[in-house]
Amino acid sequence: MDLFPYSPRPNQAEFIRLIEEATANDRHIVVESGTGTGKTVCALVGTLQAALRTGKKVLYLTRTNSQEKQVITELRKINERQAVFGIAIQGxxxxxxxxxxxxxxxxxxxxxxxxxxxxxxxxxxxxxxxxxxxxxxxxxxxxxxxxxxxxxxxxxxxxxxxxxxxxxxxxxxxxxxxxREARVVAAPYAYFFMPFIRNSLLDWMDVSLGDLIVIVDEAHNLPDYTREVESFQLSSWALDAVEKEIEEFGDPDVLPTASIRDVLVEMKRLIQEALAEYLIDEDGLIPPAFVEEGLMSAFTTSSRGLQTMAKALMEQGEVIRERKAQEGRLPRSYIHGLGGFINFWTSLDEAEYVKLIIGGDNPTLRAYCLDPVVTTSVLLGCGGSLHMSGTLVPLSEYRDTIGLPANTALATYPSPFPQENRRIFYLEDCTTKYEEMAQDEDMVPRMEEHVVQICNVMDRNTVVFFPSYALMDRFIGDKVLARIRRKVHVEERGMGQAELMEVVSRFKGQRDEGAVLFSVVGGRISEGIDFPDKDLEVAIIVGVPYPRPTAKQRALMHFYETKFRKGWEYTVKVPTFRKMAQAIGRLIRTETDIGAAVILDRRAKQFSERMEMDETQAPVNDLVNFFKYHTGKG
Known part of the structure; x- marks a missing residue:
């Protein structure tokens, strides 16, 4: 505890010892650390004490700029006790x-x-x-x-x-x-989990992988993040960009029987065929050899011929990239991307990927990575790693999913804040379960009425979290905003970061009169933004945010059922719980915060063993009584 810059709270000394012991011995540790446990400073002190003893360096990985700023804030406090140099890197x-x-x-x-x-x-x-x-x-x-x-x-x-x-x-x-001089480097996830950038970072830090202790903050995001890193796609818009490149840079042959334009036309045809044959709702599973067989048939070639074609496309793309770089333009070539896609698609490990057609305005062929271990296996070569989040239970699921060894240390440190400061209610009279919403035409209006009543009675900052933009749009289309007698702000689909932060700032600024914010579970507001004190006091969860039963989701469930015999738990129940816990966790950020959540879905009680909650038949009354008990004012 020599580096710890504060008077320790309960469990912090034990937390730090556990981190130091594991990382000093090249081991891994997974920790659920609740709000108020001081996980950032404990992680820094524990890993630094191990690093200073063993000559290692610390890489602290974050998802957001605000988390990275917190790392630097705590490092400054540590420097009041002992000089430890650290830097924060961005892209x-x-x-x-x-x-x-x-x-x-x-x-x-x-x-x-x-x-x-x-x-x-x-x-x-x-x-x-x-x-x-x-x-x-x-x-x-x-x-x-x-x-x-x-x-x-x-x-x-x-x-x-x-x-x-x-x-x-x-x-x-x-x-x-x-x-090179820093003992601690704080950086985005990409600096470690994208090989191209990781190799550069290790070189800058002048350190081998085995002499690096890695901290993964908000680790519940890591499985999905790393799946996306390894996934690959070809969209209709990208093919349109290939056509523009052909017009600018020419159309050489890439096979004796095909030019680049011929390949472009065939890929567009294959996408349309996949849409017609395999798309169900938003996506569809396509046969593993669908693209390969289509291309080989169209150009009378073999699988080796496809590799030759892909190589020729990438070589032409490389010429384009080099020319653009010399001209000071962004060195991007969509022809190179087309070649890279064909090369990757025809050689990927089908045990780890699923091939999909995605519908919508920009139909896309996608190779989706099912197994995060394709990326996260690099952690096994580190000099120890610490994975932490406020919502990581069950810890064994996280350990298994990212491929950490069986001797990984697992620990849970609950929030030290008074449990009575937060209440969670759920209702039995509504659900967002698809079948029931389709059969009961009063289901959505009933949920809308609950939202309107709560927002109109509670003059406290309230976030309404939806499981999807589609349901949010349904509420807005049904004129729910006009029925709410308070200012309503909306996190719109595709909103830029600066614009979103302006919306959040306006919402927080109306805390005295109480405003309403419509948002989506699993988004930036529910996971990456703090709402201390009266910035947020009421959260309404409009339905348990189970994942949609898409082809991708079904493939993921099958993969984990085959690998661990826990397909439903690992791909549906656990991610859903974490999303809800993250959203509800916005309510309590300090020891004096008071907040309540209402879940508009009877299925919420399935999670009661992990999150204390009570049924309510009168949510407005129960909310008023809760706040009256704590503040004297309903």
């Missing part, structure tokens, strides 16, 4: 002054931006036009002065970018240098 979209100023480059992938950056640096070093003035200025900087500034201030990523902007430096280049 080039945030740190590169050129890319931040160019809207055409903001959407670039890490690989694309790295390539463009490399080309601009090359031109700068050779005094050619089109280089980067920020890189040139950085080479002339007083690096000792800069390092001393960072050691003394331990800046957040945003503060460091602002400091560099004032000096005319490139923050990204300087962070690469500072990472």
């Amino acid at each position: 080039r979209q945030v740190t590169c002054p050129l890319f931040r100023r160019d809207p055409d480059l903001k959407g670039g992938s890490p690989e694309e931006l790295s390539r463009l950056c490399r080309e601009k640096k090359r031109k700068s070093m050779q005094d050619q036009p089109g280089g980067c003035r920020f890189f040139t200025e950085t080479r002339l900087a007083d690096h000792d002065e800069l390092a001393n500034h960072c050691r003394s201030t331990i800046p957040t990523a945003e503060e460091f970018v602002e400091y560099c902007d004032q000096k005319g430096y490139c923050p990204h280049e300087l962070l690469k240098e500072l990472a």
